[in-house]
Amino acid sequence: xxxxxxxxxxxxxxxxxxxxxxxxxxxxxxxxxxxxxxxxxxxxxxxxxxxxxxxxxxxxxxxxxxxxxxxxxxxxxxxxxxxxxxxxxxxxxxxxxxxxxxxxxxxxxxxxxx
Amino acid sequence: xxxxxxxxxxxxxxxxxxxxxxxxxxxxxxxxxxxxxxxxxxxxxxxxxxxxxxxxxxxxxxxxxxxxxxxxxxxxxxxxxxxxxxxxxxxxxxxxxxxxxxxxxxxxx
Numbered sequence: 001x002x003x004x005x006x007x008x009x010x011x012x013x014x015x016x017x018x019x020x021x022x023x024x025x026x027x028x029x030x031x032x033x034x035x036x037x038x039x040x041x042x043x044x045x046x047x048x049x050x051x052x053x054x055x056x057x058x059x060x061x062x063x064x065x066x067x068x069x070x071x072x073x074x075x076x077x078x079x080x081x082x083x084x085x086x087x088x089x090x091x092x093x094x095x096x097x098x099x100x101x102x103x104x105x106x107x108x109x110x111x112x113x114x
Numbered sequence: 115x116x117x118x119x120x121x122x123x124x125x126x127x128x129x130x131x132x133x134x135x136x137x138x139x140x141x142x143x144x145x146x147x148x149x150x151x152x153x154x155x156x157x158x159x160x161x162x163x164x165x166x167x168x169x170x171x172x173x174x175x176x177x178x179x180x181x182x183x184x185x186x187x188x189x190x191x192x193x194x195x196x197x198x199x200x201x202x203x204x205x206x207x208x209x210x211x212x213x214x215x216x217x218x219x220x221x222x223x
Contacts, residue, residue, distance in 0.1 A: 032210045043118075043204055043214040044157070051210075088157070094210050100145045100164075101172075102212060106156035 003027050006089055006105025015114050019076040023089035023105045026070065030091040030103070033065050035074045038086045038107070047087075048074070079112045086110070116140055118215035120205050126221045127195040135190040135218050137205030145209055146188040150174065150201040151217075157204070163188055195222045 006023045013019055021035075032051055036044035048063040050056045050072075056063045062075040072091075076083055089105040121136045139146065147162035149172075159172030163182040177199060179191040192199060200222045206212040 034211055036214075041217075041219075043216045046211055046213060049211045090212075092210060100209050100212070101147075101159065101162065104157045106154070 003103050004089065004091060004105045007108055008106055010109040010111060012111045012113060013079055015079060015081060015112055017079050017112070019074075019079050019083070019110060019112075021074040021076075021087050021089075021108050021110070023072050024070055025072070025091055025103075027091070027093070027103070028067075028070070029093040032092040032094050033063070033072050034090040034092070034102070035061075035063055036088040036090060038088060040085075044088055081112050081114050084111045118205055118207055118213055120203075120215040120218050122218060123216070124219045124221075126223065127192075128223055129196060131195050133192050133195065135192075135203055135205075135220075137188045137190070137215060138186050139188075139205075139207040139213075140186065141207055141213065142185065143207040143209065144185065145212075146182070146205065146207045147172070147212070148178070148180065148188070148190045149204045149206065151204060152201050160190065160203075192220075195220075197222045 004025045034049040035047045037047045038044045050063050050065050053065050053067045060077045064073045086107040086109045088107045090102045118139045144165045148160040149157045158174045161180040163169045169180050203218045205215040
């Protein structure tokens, strides 16, 4: 079983739709959960991060972490064509002492159609 | 404040040639890392460093060398390029979360 599973898509939605992106994981030691957005031929851009369980909202984006189910989600409200990108989830146990290694999902490619 | 910078943006090498991919950060982070990204494989960790003078191997270290003489710089060296090293290379820095550079596209013929 892979440590982090993410549906690669592609996912195609009409403009204005609510988008739900998800990852599951198996390592219960993960404490920090991140979402990156990667446009074509660009580097991954940190979109949101959450520590432990709970929700975090930033504008049209909401990140949710359910550690009991080992499941994280990113919701995009009122999706725009500019949201078309690949979204990567990433996780980190971060127990201090330099243990900063991230484990990534393989990414979900999203297209928002005008 | 440039964040994370990488040079060159694009490079073509012949098999057997060597080169160094440069990475610099002005975020004063101790942790830096190198990834390669290939279609269907996701991001894979090559080498990482937890501070000047300290480096360690990641998931796919073979064929690559690193050194860390300053906090700011973390170069990645390809000793003898092979077609299997054709990829996009990203440098990242941070702690609980990490910030990526714009990448270097490498083609090995």
